[in-house]
Amino acid sequence: MKVSGKATITVTEVARKAGVSLATVSRVQNGNMTVAPVMREKVHAAIKALGYRPNPMAQGLRKGRSNTVALLVGDLAQRHFSELTLHVQTALEDVGMDLMLFNQGHSDLRLDDFFRRAMSMSMRGVAIAMSDTVPASIQPMIKALQKNGTMVVSIGQNLTRFAVPSVVYDEAASSCRSVEYLLASGRRRIAYVGRMKGSAIGTERFRGYKAAMEAAGCFDPELVWDRKYRYAAGRAAVEDALAKGLAFTGIQAGSDEIAAGAMAALSDRGMSVPSDVAIIGFGDLEMGAYLRPALTTLSSDAKATAEHVRRFFEDGAVGESPSPVITIERSLVHRDSA
Amino acid sequence: MKVSGKATITVTEVARKAGVSLATVSRVQNGNMTVAPVMREKVHAAIKALGYRPNPMAQGLRKGRSNTVALLVGDLAQRHFSELTLHVQTALEDVGMDLMLFNQGHSDLRLDDFFRRAMSMSMRGVAIAMSDTVPASIQPMIKALQKNGTMVVSIGQNLTRFAVPSVVYDEAASSCRSVEYLLASGRRRIAYVGRMKGSAIGTERFRGYKAAMEAAGCFDPELVWDRKYRYAAGRAAVEDALAKGLAFTGIQAGSDEIAAGAMAALSDRGMSVPSDVAIIGFGDLEMGAYLRPALTTLSSDAKATAEHVRRFFEDGAVGESPSPVITIERSLVHRDSA
DNA sequence: CTGAAAGCGCTTACAG
DNA sequence: CTGAAAGCGCTTACAG
Numbered sequence: 001m002k003v004s005g006k007a008t009i010t011v012t013e014v015a016r017k018a019g020v021s022l023a024t025v026s027r028v029q030n031g032n033m034t035v036a037p038v039m040r041e042k043v044h045a046a047i048k049a050l051g052y053r054p055n056p057m058a059q060g061l062r063k064g065r066s067n068t069v070a071l072l073v074g075d076l077a078q079r080h081f082s083e084l085t086l087h088v089q090t091a092l093e094d095v096g097m098d099l100m101l102f103n104q105g106h107s108d109l110r111l112d113d114f115f116r117r118a119m120s121m122s123m124r125g126v127a128i129a130m131s132d133t134v135p136a137s138i139q140p141m142i143k144a145l146q147k148n149g150t151m152v153v154s155i156g157q158n159l160t161r162f163a164v165p166s167v168v169y170d171e172a173a174s175s176c177r178s179v180e181y182l183l184a185s186g187r188r189r190i191a192y193v194g195r196m197k198g199s200a201i202g203t204e205r206f207r208g209y210k211a212a213m214e215a216a217g218c219f220d221p222e223l224v225w226d227r228k229y230r231y232a233a234g235r236a237a238v239e240d241a242l243a244k245g246l247a248f249t250g251i252q253a254g255s256d257e258i259a260a261g262a263m264a265a266l267s268d269r270g271m272s273v274p275s276d277v278a279i280i281g282f283g284d285l286e287m288g289a290y291l292r293p294a295l296t297t298l299s300s301d302a303k304a305t306a307e308h309v310r311r312f313f314e315d316g317a318v319g320e321s322p323s324p325v326i327t328i329e330r331s332l333v334h335r336d337s338a
Numbered sequence: 339m340k341v342s343g344k345a346t347i348t349v350t351e352v353a354r355k356a357g358v359s360l361a362t363v364s365r366v367q368n369g370n371m372t373v374a375p376v377m378r379e380k381v382h383a384a385i386k387a388l389g390y391r392p393n394p395m396a397q398g399l400r401k402g403r404s405n406t407v408a409l410l411v412g413d414l415a416q417r418h419f420s421e422l423t424l425h426v427q428t429a430l431e432d433v434g435m436d437l438m439l440f441n442q443g444h445s446d447l448r449l450d451d452f453f454r455r456a457m458s459m460s461m462r463g464v465a466i467a468m469s470d471t472v473p474a475s476i477q478p479m480i481k482a483l484q485k486n487g488t489m490v491v492s493i494g495q496n497l498t499r500f501a502v503p504s505v506v507y508d509e510a511a512s513s514c515r516s517v518e519y520l521l522a523s524g525r526r527r528i529a530y531v532g533r534m535k536g537s538a539i540g541t542e543r544f545r546g547y548k549a550a551m552e553a554a555g556c557f558d559p560e561l562v563w564d565r566k567y568r569y570a571a572g573r574a575a576v577e578d579a580l581a582k583g584l585a586f587t588g589i590q591a592g593s594d595e596i597a598a599g600a601m602a603a604l605s606d607r608g609m610s611v612p613s614d615v616a617i618i619g620f621g622d623l624e625m626g627a628y629l630r631p632a633l634t635t636l637s638s639d640a641k642a643t644a645e646h647v648r649r650f651f652e653d654g655a656v657g658e659s660p661s662p663v664i665t666i667e668r669s670l671v672h673r674d675s676a
Numbered sequence: 677c678t679g680a681a682a683g684c685g686c687t688t689a690c691a692g
Numbered sequence: 693c694t695g696a697a698a699g700c701g702c703t704t705a706c707a708g
Binding site for chain 1: 346391392393394395396398399404406414415417420421423424427428431436437438439440441443454455457458459460486568569573598599601602605606624625627628629630632
């Protein structure tokens with residue numbers, strides 16, 4: 001790799017060195033147009049000799065579109081989102097796109113800012129990975145983005161009502177299956193801990209739980225604990241339930257982090273998992289496999305998700321219809337906690 | 339917020355609407371130059387009415403510098419790095435800078451690619467947060483970056499030998515203190531598990547451990563387990579040690595994730611923490627507080643780190659001297675595992 | 677204090 | 693197949 005001491009190398013210098021016009025260099029660089037093999041060779045040689053790399057800002061300005069994708073994650077403090085970020089970044093890098101990262105952090109203000117910013121940046125694409133329910137108020141921004149040629153995709157939350165192609169999990173179906181598994185062991189008093197209010201994904205997960213519980217005739221609102229997102233929430237929920245004297249023999253958690261918090265609380269009260277209370281998490285964080293007892297959970301596949309996202313930004317379509325949905329199925333990962 | 343249906347609004351339209359020249363709009367926008375209050379008002383009104391936001395690519399091209407910072411993290415799969423990413427993104431966003439994220443993932447090729455890319459992008463700044471030892475071969479790239487006006491800062495690893503200001507932890511001192519704590523309880527057979535080979539930070543942590551053990555006259559190379567970075571590494575190290583029949587009563591882990599893996603392995607073998615083996619981790623991941631027993635660990639402060647980084651990119655200096663170092667001290671977070 | 681003009685580094689019709 | 697020229701949206705000397 002050549003590292004020029006002077007300012008960055010531009011097309012002009014490559015053209016001069018190769019003895020061709022700027023246009024030719026550009027054509028070779030972009031590969032699409034026809035260039036005589038001889039010239040092509042000269043240009044390639046010059047590019048290599050000079051260590052030339054095109055200026056993305058100039059390219060972006062001229063093309064009216066950058067080559068970066070903005071990813072908005074709901075809450076980078078949750079392991080699920082950082083894992084997603086990792087895979088999305090890797091997948092995009094593979095096809096030469098850059099990732100600009102934003103964190104919504106459960107703030108509507110930030111969501112708004114994100115769209116404004118994305119709008120002014122002529123992004124190649126925008127990926128929204130939020131668990132919080134996306135408010136209808138952002139519809140005009142999405143429309144504007146799309147009109148301006150920015151591709152928009154949703155990860156995790158079905159946003160087809162805003163004409164946004166979405167890659168989602170079968171949340172309700174998987175929590176339903178999971179709760180059925182708990183029920184099959186004879187347990188009836190199964191609690192749900194997680195965020196529902198304001199959380200589209202949490203609400204879906206809860207929906208599956210409720211369906212299974214109702215089908216078994218043992219749904220009890222007292223066992224529904226609408227809490228926040230992470231460890232502390234799971235612990236507090238269990239502590240409060242125990243303090244209230246609630247009886248329960250199973251917990252379906254809205255995330256592995258919540259499940260881990262719940263397990264800690266049970267352990268602190270001298271209760272044992274799974275004999276006293278069985279627990280199932282959500283998301284299959286690596287951590288869960290190292291808890292003792294190891295956490296039974298519902299799988300996730302950030303890599304597959306990222307692949308779909310990449311394909312979308314590359315090809316311009318997740319599927320064909322107006323706003324396609326791709327659904328990734330979760331499976332129950334059996335470990336010791338249930 | 340105005341969302342124009344047509345293409346993005348440019349300075350030209352703002353100027354027309356305000357009845358002034360492009361230059362004036364630009365001056366108002368940039369705030370630095372003198373503009374008559376009357377004009378300023380007209381421009382502000384037009385900007386607001388139109389919902390104008392400058393095109394960052396055009397600005398960047400013209401100024402020869404973008405307003406985004408590239409962050410290269412060593413391994414986004416480690417919680418430590420995702421937490422850092424979160425805080426750096428937040429801190430930069432506060433001052434209007436964008437974050438472009440890259441993951442090194444222990445690949446030298448990627449490190450190289452990162453520098454090439456950063457070089458062509460006229461970044462405002464570049465932050466390198468790697469635990470792997472940065473090879474001398476990147477020195478010319480760093481120099482070129484700096485010559486081109488891109489600020490470079492290192493997070494976690496002292497890179498002042500490359501004239502890169504660095505924000506680091508007192509790794510050796512903190513692991514030394516931590517091991518002394520373990521020794522003070524009368525334990526002599528204390529193992530170190532973590533990555534040393536190829537890891538600048540791991541090597542530092544090990545150095546503190548070794549110093550403490552040697553000072554106590556009980557350093558034993560058999561108790562030094564050079565492993566990879568995460569849960570599985572910690573578990574495997576303990577399993578192998580147990581299989582070999584090694585006796586040990588304490589473990590200083592190179593990360594909380596490694597510590598959690600080690601704890602799981604001990605638990606699986608029916609050993610108890612801390613009575614049989616005391617464990618101390620590194621980094622104070624939230625997870626550790628929810629393990630049972632809760633993990634004693636060395637604190638970290640991603641937020642403070644991010645603040646220093648922000649200040650650097652804002653003011654152009656971490657300190658004054660050629661390549662300053664800021665050291666953040668870790669403290670021992672006492673919990674049940676030690 | 678303000679405007680007209682040049683130019684950042686590219687790409688892409690437009691001629692040839 | 694190739695080159696000269698225009699222009700993407702800004703900012704900043706340069707005049708006035």
